Amino acid sequence: MTNDADLRAAREAEGLSLARMARRTRFAKSYLSMVETGKRPVPTDVVAAYEQVLGFPLAADPGAPVRLAHEWLVSESPAALHLRSGRRIGRSLAAELESRVVELRHLDDVVSSADLLPAVSEELSTARELVREATYSDSTGKRLFTAVGELAQLAGWVAGDAGKLAEAQRFYLSGVDAANQARDRVLGAQLLSSLSYQIANTGNPRDAVLLARTAVMGAEGATPLVRALLLERLAWASAKSRDAEATWRALDEVDDAFAARGADEPEWVYWLNRAEIDVMAGRCLIQLGRPGEAEPLLSAAIETYPAEHAREVALYLSWLAESHARSGDLDAARETLARAQPFAEAMPSARTGDRLRAVRQACA
Template sequence: MTGHVPPTALPGELLERPDVRSALAAHDFGTVFHVARAEAGISYSQIAAECGIKPERVGTLARGDGKVTSFEKIVRIADALRIPGHLVGLAARPWETPAEAVDAGRRDFLKTSAAASLAVGLPELSRPSTGGRVGSDLPEQLRQRTARLRRLDDVLGGGDTYRTYLGEYQRTRSLLRHRSYTEATGRGLLSVLAEQAQQAGWAAFDGGWHAEARGLYEASQKAADDAGDAELAGNALAFLAYQGLRGDGRERQGAVQTAARSCATAGADAAPGVRALLYERLAWAHAVAGHGDETERALDAAGAALGEIDGEPQPDWAAWVDETELQIMAGRCWTELRRPLRAVPVLESALARYDDSHARDKALYLSWLADSYLTAGEVEQAATVTGRALDLSSGVASVRPRERLEPVLARLGEHQALPAVADILEQARA
């Protein structure tokens, strides 16, 4: 993607103009299309072809009639016109140069400080011995390194971490291809590769690069199968199910089946933390599909698995699942199922213990709380919570908070006569 510059790429001087920047911030792509044709010589037919929009629709938008609201279309337009992500509320796109990818000061500070803290104590990798053969300790070194780098995801979005995680995955894949090792070491390297592919896939998903995410999840499943690592194979399926829930009714039903298969693949002998994670994701799949009873059973299974941990170490990639995270997932599920009397208390309780330093995740979780308040008819409270989510998500290199908040803001728009709501809608536009 970085090597191909589409014919619709906007010149840098246009992107610097205040009127164009204002239009981009408001997602007023009709104005942008008009300027692109009038001042950059980019025809509407070219824009239509690159953006996947019907030519007549491009002309209609350019005349000021209608607006682009689909998240996928906004991403497609940004990539086709080479609009840096931060100008339209997205994470940095894969084709952006480091200079173009610079975002808010907080994000840069967090990125620098997080990277610096990770550098301290990051396991050093031993060099392959003479002849290109790697030692039996290398898989464990790589696993510790992967666990350390995973902490970046606590404070940064996928737009910041994707290249780092992808680089780790590619390095391990190169080792597997070009070095020699024992059969046991090879299985260990494949297991680490599966783990790294999942982390890179998650960052891609968080950054809005869904084709890349799916490819990495599928590669992870194959590596885990080849390594004989049932737990990681199950988690790869859980990631694929999570992504499949973005689709229509048929795709969602398929995602539920994949989520159920993830639990079966990991098996009853999987570590309790792994089973808790997979059952939690199964609950989410059922909730999105509208299956209330199945959702509750899966949440109960996740809670029972958590109760088995009893201080025993769990795989690092599953260790983040605890009682607070399970409460939040339960609240998310009840929100999806339109049961605010169950959702609001658990989300309020859990989020009161959730630190603001986890800005992306807290913004996401607050969006479900705001959604449930709206369903309950508590509009002013929903507006307050939405404002907190907007503040936290500002400058985070993740597409998901904005994606989640869009439908909440649309519902709030029905009550824009209320001053509290009008203020939040203005904040969102800004």
């Protein structure tokens, strides 16, 4: 199993500074520093990112993420301990809760929604009780409500992936309330944007467009990478609504925002990279009837994904299969679906299952 010392030793052996590794992996430098110094667990997605940059494998325990998710569920959170003690909440607990949110978020990359949702739900429930019952200063309260909002966003995302759409919507909307309490308009925009993405996929795309536009317009002070994420979801909702002009305009703005990204991006947008943006562009091209142009974007992006991110690999292969099917190459579509199946089985997801069934029907 890879530990923090292994990561640091491998990086330094290759002559890479921490700042350079952060730029090349798209993780925040501060987060990687905490991982390398043992202040945070070593997630498998960080190991995979280091392996991609370094060009050689690091030993990793594939069972560790799932075990960690279950250990999280059965262990007692610091928030619960503080509630029982009746003490006034200070900065140390806020920092601990923030760290737990980050760890759970990274577990979502490698743990199935069925395994992760109970842990996230329990953490969110305890955090909500904490902000209701405990006493704290205004500055600490802002951090606590922000953590609750981020947990609600993660819970909504995981619940949606598990096919629990009504529950996911409740999580998202409760998170907006927490973001308002924290006076964090950018976090509120992220929650509304996440809900718009769910609605675009499962509901009325026009409602999704309205929510996505609201998120973009309301995200005062958003960093470039956050703005790129919000615009991506606007592009997708527009594509689902068959509004080609709005889709291309939003995708152009995504590229501009991504090019302007800096080092001060929030941790929760760590996963948005060039490959993710190209996948979304490919999906929009398919949706708007241009599958041939989508295939090279999707193929190149899929090659960059580590096998540990099985859900994303399966999902993106489903879109590549659809691009083949809509271009009339059913044999290539079926071969791509066959490639996707082992990844889908490795990390079960209702969202992935729905996608694969839909594309199989198109290939029938």
